[in-house]
Amino acid sequence: MSQGYDEMHDAQGNVRAHYAAFDDWLRDTPESEIERKRREAEVSFHRVGITFSVYGEEAGTERLIPFDLAPRILPAGEWRMLEAGLRQRVLALNLFLADVYGERRILREKLIPAELVLDNSEYLSQMIGVQVPGGVYSHVSGIDLVRAGDGLYYVLEDNLRVPSGVSYMLENRRMMARLVPELFARQQIAPVERYPDALLEILREAAPDGIDGPTVAVLTPGAANSAYFEHAFLAQQMGVELVEGQDLFVRDDMVYMRTTRGPQRVHVIYRRINDDYLDPTVFRADSMLGVPGIFGAYKAGRVTLANAPGSGVGDDKSVYPYVPEMIRFYLSEEPILLNVPTWVLRKPEDLRYTLERLPELVVKEVHGAGGYGMLVGPAATRKEIEDFRQRILADPENYIAQPTLSLSTCPTFVESGLAPRHIDLRPYILSGKRIHVVPGGLTRVALREGSLVVNSSQGGGTKDTWVLES
Amino acid sequence: MLCRTASDLYWVSRHMERAENTARLVDLALRIAMLPERYDRGKSEAAPWRRALDALGTGGHYTATYGTIEPEGVLRHFLLSPENPSSIQNCLRAARENARAQRGAITAEMYEDLNASWLEIRSRTWAGVRSDGISSIVEWVKSRSASFRGVTIGTLGRGEAYQFLQLGAFVERSDWAIRLLDVVGSDGEIDESGEARDAAEYFQWSALLQSQSAFETYRRLYRESVTPRSVTDLMLLRDVNPRSLQTCLNTLHEVLRAMTGGESQEVVRLAGALSAQTRYARIDDIIAHGLEPHLQATLSRLAELGEAIHAQFMVSLDAGHGQSQAQG
Numbered sequence: 121m122s123q124g125y126d127e128m129h130d131a132q133g134n135v136r137a138h139y140a141a142f143d144d145w146l147r148d149t150p151e152s153e154i155e156r157k158r159r160e161a162e163v164s165f166h167r168v169g170i171t172f173s174v175y176g177e178e179a180g181t182e183r184l185i186p187f188d189l190a191p192r193i194l195p196a197g198e199w200r201m202l203e204a205g206l207r208q209r210v211l212a213l214n215l216f217l218a219d220v221y222g223e224r225r226i227l228r229e230k231l232i233p234a235e236l237v238l239d240n241s242e243y244l245s246q247m248i249g250v251q252v253p254g255g256v257y258s259h260v261s262g263i264d265l266v267r268a269g270d271g272l273y274y275v276l277e278d279n280l281r282v283p284s285g286v287s288y289m290l291e292n293r294r295m296m297a298r299l300v301p302e303l304f305a306r307q308q309i310a311p312v313e314r315y316p317d318a319l320l321e322i323l324r325e326a327a328p329d330g331i332d333g334p335t336v337a338v339l340t341p342g343a344a345n346s347a348y349f350e351h352a353f354l355a356q357q358m359g360v361e362l363v364e365g366q367d368l369f370v371r372d373d374m375v376y377m378r379t380t381r382g383p384q385r386v387h388v389i390y391r392r393i394n395d396d397y398l399d400p401t402v403f404r405a406d407s408m409l410g411v412p413g414i415f416g417a418y419k420a421g422r423v424t425l426a427n428a429p430g431s432g433v434g435d436d437k438s439v440y441p442y443v444p445e446m447i448r449f450y451l452s453e454e455p456i457l458l459n460v461p462t463w464v465l466r467k468p469e470d471l472r473y474t475l476e477r478l479p480e481l482v483v484k485e486v487h488g489a490g491g492y493g494m495l496v497g498p499a500a501t502r503k504e505i506e507d508f509r510q511r512i513l514a515d516p517e518n519y520i521a522q523p524t525l526s527l528s529t530c531p532t533f534v535e536s537g538l539a540p541r542h543i544d545l546r547p548y549i550l551s552g553k554r555i556h557v558v559p560g561g562l563t564r565v566a567l568r569e570g571s572l573v574v575n576s577s578q579g580g581g582t583k584d585t586w587v588l589e590s
Numbered sequence: 591m592l593c594r595t596a597s598d599l600y601w602v603s604r605h606m607e608r609a610e611n612t613a614r615l616v617d618l619a620l621r622i623a624m625l626p627e628r629y630d631r632g633k634s635e636a637a638p639w640r641r642a643l644d645a646l647g648t649g650g651h652y653t654a655t656y657g658t659i660e661p662e663g664v665l666r667h668f669l670l671s672p673e674n675p676s677s678i679q680n681c682l683r684a685a686r687e688n689a690r691a692q693r694g695a696i697t698a699e700m701y702e703d704l705n706a707s708w709l710e711i712r713s714r715t716w717a718g719v720r721s722d723g724i725s726s727i728v729e730w731v732k733s734r735s736a737s738f739r740g741v742t743i744g745t746l747g748r749g750e751a752y753q754f755l756q757l758g759a760f761v762e763r764s765d766w767a768i769r770l771l772d773v774v775g776s777d778g779e780i781d782e783s784g785e786a787r788d789a790a791e792y793f794q795w796s797a798l799l800q801s802q803s804a805f806e807t808y809r810r811l812y813r814e815s816v817t818p819r820s821v822t823d824l825m826l827l828r829d830v831n832p833r834s835l836q837t838c839l840n841t842l843h844e845v846l847r848a849m850t851g852g853e854s855q856e857v858v859r860l861a862g863a864l865s866a867q868t869r870y871a872r873i874d875d876i877i878a879h880g881l882e883p884h885l886q887a888t889l890s891r892l893a894e895l896g897e898a899i900h901a902q903f904m905v906s907l908d909a910g911h912g913q914s915q916a917q918g
Binding site for chain 2: 166167338343352353355356361362363364366367377378379380381
């Protein structure tokens with residue numbers, strides 16, 4: 121049925137060893153029982169209010185991200201390779217960020233075109249020379265991985281600013297443990313529940329020097345933001361305040377929260393708002409979301425912002441092709457994880473090649489996210505392709521192109537029963553004094569048959585992700 | 591705790607308490623409206639509904655907007671009206687919205703409970719409410735309120751969040767103790783004897799007890815037939831009644847003392863003075879001086895306390911003025 125790599129079955133249709141326990145369970149469990157569990161999950165997600173807000177619809181519209189009961193399972197050995205690759209990649213990306221805001225060795229050595237970095241809209245000149253605590257820029261990183269038809273994993277993109285979805289990873293696990301405890305008893309599945317503790321630990325480690333028992337807060341744009349559930353969830357799980365810009369003020373380069381007992385100093389802010397909105401006195405003057413003066417306090421070393429402003433230059437899609445080069449340059453190692461071949465349309469020869477093959481390729485905006493602003497050639501109409509061609513020609517620097525990968529599929533419960541659907545995987549990597557990689561991550565699934573778009577804003581769903589311990 | 595969090599939590603429980611008391615008010619008015627006409631002192635069908643609106647201070651506004659007062663319209667206004675910010679549906683929506691903004695400060699079970707209430711009332715239509723019967727939605731609201739109170743007591747840590755939820759609940763409930771009493775008490779001065787003058791009066795004061803689920807408490811305490819004097823005593827001055835003004839004010843005083851660590855703050859002083867006044871008042875004096883002026887005076891002192899609570903905890907300090915209690 122499905123072409124390409126099936127996570128559960130091999131080419132001969134046999135169940136892969138790491139799916140054997142799940143397969144047994146499927147055969148032992150009556151369909152009606154599975155249907156009942158699926159309904160229970162839906163009711164429960166609604167009740168708990170695990171929703172995301174949808175932009176462009178009636179204000180306050182909240183939607184559930186569909187949850188799929190069939191887990192995505194990774195065998196232990198495969199995960200060990202991925203984990204090593206993720207550590208390596210995030211370490212190199214952090215070194216890259218420190219370098220481009222510091223000595224710029226990699227640019228002087230001409231391994232990356234200087235203008236690609238320095239003229240990038242995500243490059244913040246205000247960050248040049250700023251001493252970042254512990255040298256960590258991206259404290260929380262999400263690296264999107266896909267498995268292609270050849271069975272190999274590829275990094276699809278790096279997320280170094282405010283990667284979201286970790287709350288769904290944790291809630292999905294909670295839901296599965298409740299619905300199918302028998303499946304957890306049949307095999308050793310690596311726990312993900314330690315994530316909030318590990319996050320709090322690296323945030324506290326990032327406090328300015330000389331602070332004992334730092335106060336940590338999560339900064340959110342507010343309840344209207346699509347990821348508000350996650351912001352509140354993380355603050356609650358860590359036991360710290362969830363603040364909005366209006367709750368903070370800066371005096372003498374120190375940041376305070378307005379509390380019922382008067383002002384209280386804040387030392388570390390896990391901010392879930394974009395650079396542009398952080399501080400109206402430095403960035404966008406029209407922003408109501410941020411805190412006037414907070415960037416000055418950051419530069420003065422009185423408060424830590426996580427992730428660091430300016431980290432976006434490291435996850436830019438036009439910088440992505442150079443990550444393997446970074447790994448070789450900073451770590452003197454060969455990259456463990458593969459990049460997808462990428463054409464950078466600012467290069468004339470790449471542009472020419474891409475324009476000739478638009479119906480075969482995926483073209484992405486350099487700063488696009490959430491599945492917006494992209495062309496999936498094989499799925500597009502001729503008119504869509506021609507429209508996109510004009511957009512590319514008008515501003516080639518804004519685009520990259522990649523071959524269309526046939527993402528692997530995973531059995532997924534749909535109306536007609538269990539059927540293969542395309543998936544990807546976003547593992548989360550926490551960088552502090554040590555690097556923590558959560559075993560698993562968020563598996564997103566394209567629920568429409570044949571669709572390759574897994575983004576929640578485009579109707580994708582999620583699955584629990586299991587890393588087997590042996 | 592953040593000022594914004596304190597304010598949101600305070601309003602979560604004010605709105606839930608308001609929804610419950612609105613349900614009790616509807617229950618009271620329905621009981622009075624059931625009074626056989628021959629006992630009614632020449633009043634129109636709408637009389638209990640007019641008095642219910644008047645007790646909330648919204649009678650004038652209601653007639654200005656809708657022209658006439660008739661039972662169906664007032665019921666809808668109290669239960670589901672989107673235009674009435676204090677309709678039960680709007681209260682549950684507001685409680686859920688405030689809780690959603692602060693879901694990090696409360697337990698997941700508390701939010702789930704509020705969310706479930708909201709999801710259910712959101713789907714209610716007036717036709718559905720009519721066909722199920724008004725008393726079924728009244729009972730449902732009371733049980734949703736009890737559920738939220740129970741989940742809060744049973745799951746939330748005894749910290750500031752709990753204290754602000756208590757403040758909101760008891761400020762709101764104090765207010766309603768007075769207003770619900772006003773629905774029957776505004777009918778005229780209570781007779782010097784303290785007794786009901788006729789069957790209509792007897793019936794109304796009994797209805798008040800029933801709407802408060804306080805009939806059994808009343809019987810145990812007074813061991814006499816229902817009299818306006820004793821019902822007023824139970825609603826205002828007795829701390830055995832969990833919904834009496836005295837119980838609410840005692841609780842407010844205790845919570846505020848615990849929150850501020852003593853008597854030195856204005857909020858504690860105001861709550862303490864109100865509580866003491868109620869503790870040492872005599873019911874016969876209140877009746878002799880007139881119940882209505884007493885209720886009005888108490889309402890305005892309560893409003894003053896509410897404003898003081900707001901000023902003490904919920905107003906953000908300006909960057910330039912707040913004195914620093916910061917460490918490090």
